[in-house]
Amino acid sequence: xxDANRIIGHWIKPQSRILDLGCGDGTLLRELTNLxxxxxYGLEIDPESINQCIxxxxxxxxxxxxxGLANFADNSFDTVLMTQTLQTLxxxxxxxxxxxxxxxxxxxxxxxFGHWRTRGFLxxxxxxxxxxxxxxxxxxxxxxxxxxxxxxETLCAEREISIVDRTFIGGRASDLSLDKIWPNLFAHxxxxxxxx
Amino acid sequence: MAIDPHxxxxxxxxxxxxxxxDSPLNLAxxxxxxxxxxxxxxxxxxxxxxxxxxxxxHALSGDQHAAGLGKNGKAGWWDHYIGPGKxxxxxxxxxxxxxxxxxxxxxxxxxxxxxxxxxxxxANFPSLEVSDWVESQKQLMDYLKIDCxxxxxxxxxxxxxAMHWAVAHPQKLxxxxxxxxxxxxSAQNIAFNEIARRAIQSDINFKQGNFLEHxxxxxxxxxxxxxxGHLTYLSDDALGxxxxxxxxxxxxxxAEKELxxxxxxxxxxxxxxxxxxxxxxxxxxxxxxxxxxxxxAQHYEDNPVEAFKQAQCKFLVVAFSSDWRFSxxxxxxxxxxxxxxxxxxAYLRIESDQGHDAFLLPNEHYEKGLGQYLQRVAEAxxxxxx
Numbered sequence: 001x002x003d004a005n006r007i008i009g010h011w012i013k014p015q016s017r018i019l020d021l022g023c024g025d026g027t028l029l030r031e032l033t034n035l036x037x038x039x040x041y042g043l044e045i046d047p048e049s050i051n052q053c054i055x056x057x058x059x060x061x062x063x064x065x066x067x068g069l070a071n072f073a074d075n076s077f078d079t080v081l082m083t084q085t086l087q088t089l090x091x092x093x094x095x096x097x098x099x100x101x102x103x104x105x106x107x108x109x110x111x112x113f114g115h116w117r118t119r120g121f122l123x124x125x126x127x128x129x130x131x132x133x134x135x136x137x138x139x140x141x142x143x144x145x146x147x148x149x150x151x152x153e154t155l156c157a158e159r160e161i162s163i164v165d166r167t168f169i170g171g172r173a174s175d176l177s178l179d180k181i182w183p184n185l186f187a188h189x190x191x192x193x194x195x196x
Numbered sequence: 197m198a199i200d201p202h203x204x205x206x207x208x209x210x211x212x213x214x215x216x217x218d219s220p221l222n223l224a225x226x227x228x229x230x231x232x233x234x235x236x237x238x239x240x241x242x243x244x245x246x247x248x249x250x251x252x253x254h255a256l257s258g259d260q261h262a263a264g265l266g267k268n269g270k271a272g273w274w275d276h277y278i279g280p281g282k283x284x285x286x287x288x289x290x291x292x293x294x295x296x297x298x299x300x301x302x303x304x305x306x307x308x309x310x311x312x313x314x315x316x317x318x319a320n321f322p323s324l325e326v327s328d329w330v331e332s333q334k335q336l337m338d339y340l341k342i343d344c345x346x347x348x349x350x351x352x353x354x355x356x357x358a359m360h361w362a363v364a365h366p367q368k369l370x371x372x373x374x375x376x377x378x379x380x381x382s383a384q385n386i387a388f389n390e391i392a393r394r395a396i397q398s399d400i401n402f403k404q405g406n407f408l409e410h411x412x413x414x415x416x417x418x419x420x421x422x423x424x425g426h427l428t429y430l431s432d433d434a435l436g437x438x439x440x441x442x443x444x445x446x447x448x449x450x451a452e453k454e455l456x457x458x459x460x461x462x463x464x465x466x467x468x469x470x471x472x473x474x475x476x477x478x479x480x481x482x483x484x485x486x487x488x489x490x491x492x493a494q495h496y497e498d499n500p501v502e503a504f505k506q507a508q509c510k511f512l513v514v515a516f517s518s519d520w521r522f523s524x525x526x527x528x529x530x531x532x533x534x535x536x537x538x539x540x541x542a543y544l545r546i547e548s549d550q551g552h553d554a555f556l557l558p559n560e561h562y563e564k565g566l567g568q569y570l571q572r573v574a575e576a577x578x579x580x581x582x
Contacts, residue, residue: 017538041535047547047561054512054542054568061531061543071532 004083004109004191005031007167011107011193012036016078019102021065021095022085025049026058033058066090072102083109084189088142093155096194100161106194112168114148114184133188149183149190156194165193208264208279208286210272211238214302217335221297227322231311234336235302236260236294239278240286242342245581248574249342250284251333251369252293253350253357256425256483257475259301262293276558283567288574289346294336296329298482306478307408319405319478326353326490330360337368344368346573351375351555352522353483356490359530363492366508371573373566375514376555378526379500379533380491385521388428389484392421396477405478418477419468426467431518431551435460500529504537511541512569514562516554542569 005028012018014036020029023042026049032038041059044050053060063071066089080103086092087110099106111133121129128138136143149168156163168187183190214235221229237260242249252262252274263278263286265271278284278291295303298321306321337345348369350358355377362372381389396402399417403410427435439460441448446456496502511534515527524545531543546562548554554562 039538041541050542050544051561051564051568054565055572057572059535059540059542061535061541062545063528063543071528073536076536 004169004189007191008032008081008083008107008109009035011105011165012038012079014038017076019043019072019077019080021069021080021082021099022088023049023053023058023060024083025052026056026060028081028083029053029058030056065095069095069098069102072098074101075104077103079103079105079107081107083107084111086110087145087147090144092145093159096155096161097159100194100196104195105164107192108194109189109191110147110152111143112149112184112187112190113146114150115188116185117188119185131188149187152190152192156192160196162195163192164195167191206280208239208272208275210261210264210266212236212260213238215336215339217332217339219335221328221332221335223322223328224325225323229297229304229322232297232304232332233302233308234294234297234304234332236292236336237262237264237272238293239263239291240289242290242340243577243581246342247344247346247581248288248577249290249292249340249345251337251345251348251361252278252284252291253329253333253348253354254293254296254299255350255352255354256487257422257471257480258354259299260293260295260303261301263291274556276556277563277566283563283570284349285567285570285574288577289570292336292340292342294333297332298324298329298479298486300476300479305476306405306482307476316406316408317478318408319481321478321482324482324486326356326360326486327364329357329486330364333357333361334365334368344370346577347371347373347570349373349375350377352377352552353487353490355522356487356492359492362507362509362511363496363503364506366506369509370576371512371569372507372509373512373514373569374527374530376516376519376522376527376552377530378522379493379529381488382526386488388424388521389488392424392484393481395420395424396481399477402477405481407477413472414477415469415472418475418480419465419472421480422471422475423464423468426471427464428521429552431520431549433518433549434551437549439463500533501536504534504539507534507537507539509539511539512566513541513543514546514555514565515544516546516548516550516552516562518549519552519554521552 018038018040020042023044029040043063045064080099089095117131118129168183169189170186216233261272262274263272280287295301298305300307306317310317348358348361355374358372358374396417399414401412402414442459444457444459444462493500493503513527513531515524534541544565550557
């Protein structure tokens with residue numbers, strides 16, 4: 001299976017300055033630092049994740065993405081990253097704009113709600129999906145927006161965001177490359193490389 | 197991490213010293229202190245390559261007794277955070293805490309004798325800046341034959357010293373831990389300090405600062421100054437939870453309301469009176485002015501990013517949600533400048549209802565974050581000296 005972190009590693013420049021929005025325990029930033037010598041900072045709000053970042057030696061800044069990113073100057077980073085966080089934000093489209101203001105390029109990953117498992121949940125069980133990628137019950141989930149990669153591309157077109165590259169990651173189906181042929185059905189995670 | 201069980205102790209051993217420096221100290225105000233004393237305490241053991249030392253910088257009213265039990269069994273002001281197995285772990289680190297010049301706990305200050313006149317300095321003690329404290333700490337560092345602090349740590353005015361160290365002596369520290377501090381004071385902060393100074397100066401026993409010669413002390417004014425200060429270090433919530441409208445004496449239901457004393461009034465009066473017996477009024481005026489004067493970016497075209505570009509150390513910045521004297525936005529301003537200067541930094545905004553004083557008090561998230569950060573520092577030291 002293709003790993004999103006490896007794809008990100010291909011899209012960033014070695015030794016570049018990187019901001020990771022919603023960096024979790026800092027694993028990605030640590031990997032990128034070790035493999036590509038980047039200088040990274042991560043934003044996170046969960047105290048436990050922040051402590052893990054500190055244990056990982058990652059530059060972590062406690063900051064709520066929903067409160068804005070006005071403290072970061074235009075083009076102050078080479079790349080702004082956001083993995084599996086877009087669906088949790090109050091205003092994802094505004095954060096995308098901010099990412100493209102702060103970074104020369106952006107990389108975004110998100111769960112594809114068009115995946116056959118999630119569709120199956122809704123179509124056949126008549127219930128909101130609870131899958132490996134979207135593992136929460138509807139009443140207690142940080143994921144407050146559900147969208148497919150097609151929805152995302154429509155948003156990019158509306159906001160004049162150019163898609164430099166994109167990759168889809170599937171589950172077992174990826175062995176048959178179905179996630180490449182029919183991504184909206186077989187990709188559970190979408191990885192986008194954006195610029196303006 | 198490998199810990200030598202023989203050096204592992206449970207209680208903090210306190211080593212007290214005083215050193216006299218004959219090498220002159222050129223103060224920022226232009227005055228030269230030809231000779232001065234620094235009283236300091238140390239905890240823990242200096243390792244063989246002298247690489248495990250931490251400097252603790254005290255704040256406005258602090259002293260050298262940061263940890264362990266002192267005379268009368270009094271615990272140090274940061275005892276919850278310094279000691280064996282604590283976030284600033286004396287099983288790994290050699291911790292140094294001086295009383296700074298201008299203060300009043302054994303280091304040269306307004307209470308000391310001016311060798312030129314044979315009288316106490318009093319109000320004539322030279323004006324000080326944070327850089328003067330850092331330069332005197334640097335002389336202490338040389339005296340202890342320490343080439344580089346593994347960390348310089350301080351809260352409030354202590355955090356300002358840690359930042360100044362990072363910018364003024366980049367080669368001399370590996371980490372700066374800046375807690376509940378600011379790049380410079382706000383107008384409101386300066387105003388509170390001015391009220392405190394006015395309270396002291398209004399005391400009839402102040403005698404233009406020469407009260408020692410008159411064998412008196414402006415304890416009423418100093419107590420009032422402290423009551424104002426102390427109140428601003430607490431939050432409305434913390435006070436409400438601790439005291440509410442509880443009365444200590446008298447009855448709010450009776451007609452004789454003038455007999456009512458609220459618990460919060462009694463507490464503040466007690467804090468003020470207690471402080472007035474231990475602190476020197478001239479030191480209070482001198483050090484609140486140091487706070488007012490501090491401006492990290494002053495010599496860097498008022499640009500904190502340019503100041504932090506000088507630094508070679510890594511930073512940990514900590515703020516507390518209910519601190520309104522040095523609020524989280526002050527620490528965020530510090531953090532943003534460090535990020536813009538492309539230096540390493542972690543920033544914690546700790547949830548607490550304890551106000552500015554939270555930096556001294558128990559708090560799980562704060563303890564974990566600080567402990568985790570310093571554990572990495574300790575691991576790097578033991579890895580390098582192995």
